[in-house]
Amino acid sequence: MAEAPWLTIIGIGEDGPDGLPPASMAALEAAEIVMGPKRHLGLLPPLRAEVIEWPVPFAEGLPLLMRFRGQRVAVLASGDPFWHGAGSVLARHFEAGEWRALPAPSSASLAAARLGWPLERVTCFGLHAAPLMRLRPHLAPGARLIVLLRDGEAVGALAEWLTAQGFGASTLCVMEALGGPRERIRQARADEMAFADIAHPVCVALEVAGEGAVVSATPGRPDDLFDHDGQITKAPVRALTLAALAPRAGEHLWDIGAGSGAISIEWLLAHPQTTATAIEAVPERAARARANAERLGVDRLEVVEGRAPEALEGSAAPQAVFIGGGLSEALLADLWARLPEGARIVANAVTLESEALLARWHAAQGGRLMRFDISEAAPLGSKRGWRAAYPIVQWSVMR
Known part of the structure; x- marks a missing residue:
């Protein structure tokens, strides 16, 4: 039989050990070291293990945990450790055979269960340290x-932000300490929300209206x-350009001569796992x-000031490149030499x-x-009559 991992990541809810399944409770009782946030440790009964409060900020606890490698260690995390939790961070620092996870219901699962919402039709966010703008799309x-x-305080900020966006009629269901004895659920419109005593931990179930x-x-x-400022790929051409770029989950884009960033922003809006670097001189x-990008909820856009190809140095290799400005023979030659096989290039031209x-590159390289x-x-x-825009010539090719 394979040796059990030395590290167990245990999801715990607000009801403490009363809600833990037998496997999680057995792991706690067998542990030599138990680490976790002060709030979670306070929920536990007396244990034989040495109890250590996880420091703040979170990263400072990792070297401490590594000192206990080889001992039986249990680390406490909220609910499901792999849903906006500590689990993914811990897993990155240890080999697969060193750890196991025993999750509890996540806050999202508990919230959906209270409201009768089918969780597969709900979009979930962890915005502890992220901007509210990520909700915008x-x-x-x-x-x-x-x-x-x-x-x-963040709940109040959410209500104010929704109202400013024109969605003040949205219903906010404010849920505190779900699953524990302090659980409380209250409801209000965003533009009428005046709760002043909201306790941590808190989540909000939001039904959008407005x-x-x-x-x-x-x-x-x-x-x-x-x-x-006028430097933008207009909407109809942008739609055709995004179709040619064909964003896929996990892919990275270089948007060269980004202007307003509209192409790279629409690339990021195509899928939550896409990434992009916008180069603008x-x-x-x-x-x-x-x-x-921040206003439209895709603050993961990387913006680099400079001119391609020099500004491309150090950027993650892309699966797709769009050239909206700065098109030249030297740039195309550099990209053709630099890009990996299979990368896609889309370039738009207006001038003769x-x-x-x-036309020359198409004759030489196809596409x-x-x-x-x-x-x-x-x-x-x-x-009325037809007002023509400048015609656009577009070359799309796979390297």
Whole structure:
């Protein structure tokens, strides 16, 4: 029989040991060392083990834990340690055979159970140390969200932010200390929420309502969703460009000549596991791209000030590259030499010189060369006519 792991990560709820399954209780009783936050340790009965409070910040506890390697150690974590919990951090620092996890119900599971919400249809967030803006793409009437928050003050900030976004009619179900003797559940509209005595730990179950602007789920979102100075890939062309870039879960994008950041932001909105680096030479535009990303809930966008290819040094290798500005023979040659096989390149051109450049590369390397002519109805005297935008030539190719 294989030797049992020396480290056991035990999920514990607010009801303490009364809610622990037999395997978790047996691991606690067999442990030589028990580590955990002060709140969790206070829920335990007397133990034979040495009890050590996990320090704050969390990272300072890792060297201490490593000193006990080889002894029987139990580490306490809230609910399910692998749902916005400490489990994933601990697992990164130890080999697979060194640890095991014994989870308890997560706050999301308990919240859904109290409300009768099917958890697979609810979007869950852990925003203890993350901005409320991460909720922005998910705000649509009828949407249900479960949000873990730092404390009662953060609940008030959430209510104010929702109201400012035009979703003050949303229902907030404020849930404190779920699963324990201190459990309390109260409900209020966001624009009427006035609870002043909210205790930690707290989560909010949110049912969205209101007339605020909704971020659509498809690319080619309206131009006025982005702050820009005119340097933006317009919505119809952006939709065609994102289709050519074809974002997939876990992929990384280089957005060269990012301008407002609209392409990389829409790439990030395509899937929560996509990442992107936006390269922009003009500092004001770089700052604008960063602010747009934060406002639209994708603050994971990395913005690099500088010109490609020099600014690409040190950036994570991409699976896709978009060239929206700074297109040149030297840049294409550098990318072709630098990128791994299978990487996708999409470049848009407006000028005759850039069109000619893309035509030459298409002839040499293949791929797909397309031209988009887009017109929009506009007043023409007392009637209407078609107002044409500059045609766009797009080259897309796999390295």
